[in-house]
Amino acid sequence: MSETNKPHVQEFEYKAEMKQLLNLIVHSLYTHPEVFLRELISNASDALSKARFAQLTDGAESGGELKISISVDKEKKSFVIEDNGIGMSEEDLIANLGTVAKSGTLGFLQAMKEQKEGGKLDANLIGQFGVGFYSVFMVTDEVVVETKIEGADACRWRSSGEGTYSIEKIDKQHRGTRISFTLKDEAADFAEEYRIESVIRKYSNFVDFPIYLDDKKVNSVEALWQKPKSELNDDEVNEFYKFVSVDYQDPLDYLHVSVEGAVSFKALLFLPKEAPMDMMYQQGALENHGPQLYAHKVMIQHECKDLLPEYLRFISGVVDTEDLSLNVSRETVQSSPVMSKIRQILTSKILGWFDTLADEQPEKFRQFYKAFGPVIKIGLNTDFSNREKLIELLRFESTRTEEGQYVTLKEYVGRMAEDQKEIYYLSGESRRQVLSQPNLEYFQKKGIEVLLLTDPVDVFVIPSINEYDSKPLKSIEKADIDFAASDDEKKEDEAVSATLIETLLKVFGDTLGDRVEKVVESHRLVNSPATLVSGSDAMDSQVEKMLKMMNKDAGAAKKILEVNPSHPIIKNLASRCMLNENDPMIRTVAEQLYEGALLLEGNLDSTVDFVSRMNQLIEEATKS
Known part of the structure; x- marks a missing residue:
C-alpha cells in the first residue's frame, strides 16, 4: 500500500x-x-x-x-x-x-x-x-x-x-x-x-x-416477569436479581405484580439485603435510579426514575407495560398519565408488601428497616398521599425495647397509661448517649415509655407528624411538659424552702447571665442536680447541632436551666446561700453544673475551663 x-x-x-x-x-x-x-x-x-x-x-x-x-x-x-x-x-x-x-x-x-x-x-x-x-x-x-x-x-x-x-x-x-x-x-x-x-x-x-x-x-433469554408467580422458583429469581441489580447477594425478598384494568402492566421487583454503596456515600444517590422500564418486552429505559417516588428507588427490577407506545420519548414518559397511574399502583403495592413483611416475617422486616428505614422516613415529607401508610411502617427503639429491637407508634399508644396524654421522645447521637440524659429520669422513675430517636433523619421527620391517634408527639427536652407530682413527691421537693430555692435560682441566673434563657425549679429530675431544656418553640437540640456543623458561626439558641431542689448539691448550695449570697463557691458550682449539662448533651465547645474548675472544686473538697 x-x-x-x-x-x-x-x-x-x-x-x-x-x-x-x-x-x-x-x-x-x-x-x-x-x-x-x-x-x-x-x-x-x-x-x-x-x-x-x-x-x-x-x-x-x-x-x-x-x-x-x-x-x-x-x-x-x-x-x-x-x-x-x-x-x-x-x-x-x-x-x-x-x-x-x-x-x-x-x-x-x-x-x-x-x-x-x-x-x-x-x-x-x-x-x-x-x-x-x-x-x-x-x-x-x-x-x-x-x-x-x-x-x-x-x-x-x-x-x-x-x-x-x-x-x-x-x-x-x-x-x-x-x-x-x-x-x-x-x-x-x-x-x-x-x-x-x-x-x-x-x-x-x-x-x-x-x-x-x-x-x-449458552444463555436463557426469558422474561421472568411475564411468568405467573406460581411458576417462579427462588434460584432463577435470585439469578435474575443479580443480573438486573449488579448485586452479588441474593435479594432479601421480591414482589411479583400483575395488574389488568385501566392500566395493565407486570413487574418483578426486588428488595436488596443491604443499602447500595453509592446510597451510603452520596447525597441524592437515588435521584436518578429506578427499575427498568419495558414496553411490549422492549426496554425503554434502563433506570426509569418516574416509576417510583425517590424514597423507594433503592428497589430494583423490571416493569413491563403494553400501554406505552414503543416510540415514547423520555419526556413523554415523564408526563404520561399511564406512567403516573403505574407509579401510584406500584407505590401502594410496595408499601403493602412492607406491611405484610412486618406482620408475617418480622425478622426479615427488621433487616429491611435497619438498611432502608432512614430512606423510608424521608417519604413522610415528600409523599403526602401515602403519609398515613408510611407512619404505620415507622419503627423506633424505646426505653422499653432491647437494643436493635423496635416498637411501632400503634404499639406505644396501646400500652400507654390512661392518664398519659402525649407520646414522648428524646433524640440523640446513640442509644447510650440518649439513655444517659438527665431529662429521662422522671420518665424512667414513673415507667413512662420514651421513644429513642438516634437516626439523624428522625429530628427532621418526626416533629412533622405532630400527633398519632389524637396523641401529640412531644420531645421530653422541651420545657412545657406537664409533670404531675404526687403529694409525697411534693413534700420531698419542698426539702428546700420556696424562699431559699428562689434566692438560689436568682444567684444562678445572675452568674450565667445571657447564656441561658432563665433558671427554674425542675420537676423532671430525680438523680441529677441540673439539666438544660429547650423552650416550647425552640428547635430540637440535634437539629441545632447539625445546623451548627454545617455553619460553625451559627449561634445556639438559649436554653432553660432546670435545677433539682431535692438533690444534695442544691440543698448544700441553698444552705450556703442562706449564710452568704455572695459566696464565690456557689457561682463556681453554678458554672460547673451548667457546663456539665452542656457536656452531657454534647454541646460543650471547650473542656479546658470545665476541667480546671473541676480541679478547683476537688481541691476545695479535699482540704483538711
Missing part, C-alpha cells in the same frame, strides 16, 4: 484523571477478575437494545438476528466478543472510551482501595460506578475495538491502558462492535469454553439477547 493510501491513525492522550483510573484498575488486585466479561456483555446488550428500539420505531435495517457472539482460542489465548447492535461513531468512541464515565468515580474507587485489606477492591462495584469497559484491562494488556454505526465510517480504537489510545478509519461493512484482545498468562483460563460459560450463567444468563459461545447458545 502506498503512503497516501495508508489509513490515518490519530493518537489521543487520556486526561490525567483517566490515567490514574486506568493505573488503578490495571495494577490493583480485584477479588473477581471475571467481572470483565459481565461488563462487556452488558455493554453489548445495551447496544443491541438500542438497535432493536431503532428497528421498531424508525424502521432501521435489521442486520439479521440481534445477538452476542464470543469466540476463544485456547492455544493463542485470544478472546473476541462481537455484537450487531447500534455501534459507535468516532465521537462516541472518544466520549465513551476516552473519559471517566461518572464524576467522582476515581476518588470513590481510590477510597475503597485504601479501605480494603490488602488493597483489594470489590469488583461488584465496577458496574455501579461507570468503569465497566475498563475492567477488561484486568485480563489483557491491549484492547482493540472495531465498530460501525449507521451513516458513519467504521473505526478501530486501540489502547494498552497506559495513557494513550488511537483511532483509525477501517473498512467494516456491517453495523455493530467487535472487541478483541489476547489474554494475560494469569487470565488464560478465560480462553476455556467451560470457564466462559460458567461466568455467563452466573452473571448474564438473563441478558435479553442470545449469547453464542463458539456458535453454541
Whole structure:
C-alpha cells in the first residue's frame, strides 16, 4: 500500500484523571477478575437494545438476528466478543472510551482501595460506578475495538491502558462492535469454553439477547416477569436479581405484580439485603435510579426514575407495560398519565408488601428497616398521599425495647397509661448517649415509655407528624411538659424552702447571665442536680447541632436551666446561700453544673475551663 493510501491513525492522550483510573484498575488486585466479561456483555446488550428500539420505531435495517457472539482460542489465548447492535461513531468512541464515565468515580474507587485489606477492591462495584469497559484491562494488556454505526465510517480504537489510545478509519461493512484482545498468562483460563460459560450463567444468563459461545447458545433469554408467580422458583429469581441489580447477594425478598384494568402492566421487583454503596456515600444517590422500564418486552429505559417516588428507588427490577407506545420519548414518559397511574399502583403495592413483611416475617422486616428505614422516613415529607401508610411502617427503639429491637407508634399508644396524654421522645447521637440524659429520669422513675430517636433523619421527620391517634408527639427536652407530682413527691421537693430555692435560682441566673434563657425549679429530675431544656418553640437540640456543623458561626439558641431542689448539691448550695449570697463557691458550682449539662448533651465547645474548675472544686473538697 502506498503512503497516501495508508489509513490515518490519530493518537489521543487520556486526561490525567483517566490515567490514574486506568493505573488503578490495571495494577490493583480485584477479588473477581471475571467481572470483565459481565461488563462487556452488558455493554453489548445495551447496544443491541438500542438497535432493536431503532428497528421498531424508525424502521432501521435489521442486520439479521440481534445477538452476542464470543469466540476463544485456547492455544493463542485470544478472546473476541462481537455484537450487531447500534455501534459507535468516532465521537462516541472518544466520549465513551476516552473519559471517566461518572464524576467522582476515581476518588470513590481510590477510597475503597485504601479501605480494603490488602488493597483489594470489590469488583461488584465496577458496574455501579461507570468503569465497566475498563475492567477488561484486568485480563489483557491491549484492547482493540472495531465498530460501525449507521451513516458513519467504521473505526478501530486501540489502547494498552497506559495513557494513550488511537483511532483509525477501517473498512467494516456491517453495523455493530467487535472487541478483541489476547489474554494475560494469569487470565488464560478465560480462553476455556467451560470457564466462559460458567461466568455467563452466573452473571448474564438473563441478558435479553442470545449469547453464542463458539456458535453454541449458552444463555436463557426469558422474561421472568411475564411468568405467573406460581411458576417462579427462588434460584432463577435470585439469578435474575443479580443480573438486573449488579448485586452479588441474593435479594432479601421480591414482589411479583400483575395488574389488568385501566392500566395493565407486570413487574418483578426486588428488595436488596443491604443499602447500595453509592446510597451510603452520596447525597441524592437515588435521584436518578429506578427499575427498568419495558414496553411490549422492549426496554425503554434502563433506570426509569418516574416509576417510583425517590424514597423507594433503592428497589430494583423490571416493569413491563403494553400501554406505552414503543416510540415514547423520555419526556413523554415523564408526563404520561399511564406512567403516573403505574407509579401510584406500584407505590401502594410496595408499601403493602412492607406491611405484610412486618406482620408475617418480622425478622426479615427488621433487616429491611435497619438498611432502608432512614430512606423510608424521608417519604413522610415528600409523599403526602401515602403519609398515613408510611407512619404505620415507622419503627423506633424505646426505653422499653432491647437494643436493635423496635416498637411501632400503634404499639406505644396501646400500652400507654390512661392518664398519659402525649407520646414522648428524646433524640440523640446513640442509644447510650440518649439513655444517659438527665431529662429521662422522671420518665424512667414513673415507667413512662420514651421513644429513642438516634437516626439523624428522625429530628427532621418526626416533629412533622405532630400527633398519632389524637396523641401529640412531644420531645421530653422541651420545657412545657406537664409533670404531675404526687403529694409525697411534693413534700420531698419542698426539702428546700420556696424562699431559699428562689434566692438560689436568682444567684444562678445572675452568674450565667445571657447564656441561658432563665433558671427554674425542675420537676423532671430525680438523680441529677441540673439539666438544660429547650423552650416550647425552640428547635430540637440535634437539629441545632447539625445546623451548627454545617455553619460553625451559627449561634445556639438559649436554653432553660432546670435545677433539682431535692438533690444534695442544691440543698448544700441553698444552705450556703442562706449564710452568704455572695459566696464565690456557689457561682463556681453554678458554672460547673451548667457546663456539665452542656457536656452531657454534647454541646460543650471547650473542656479546658470545665476541667480546671473541676480541679478547683476537688481541691476545695479535699482540704483538711
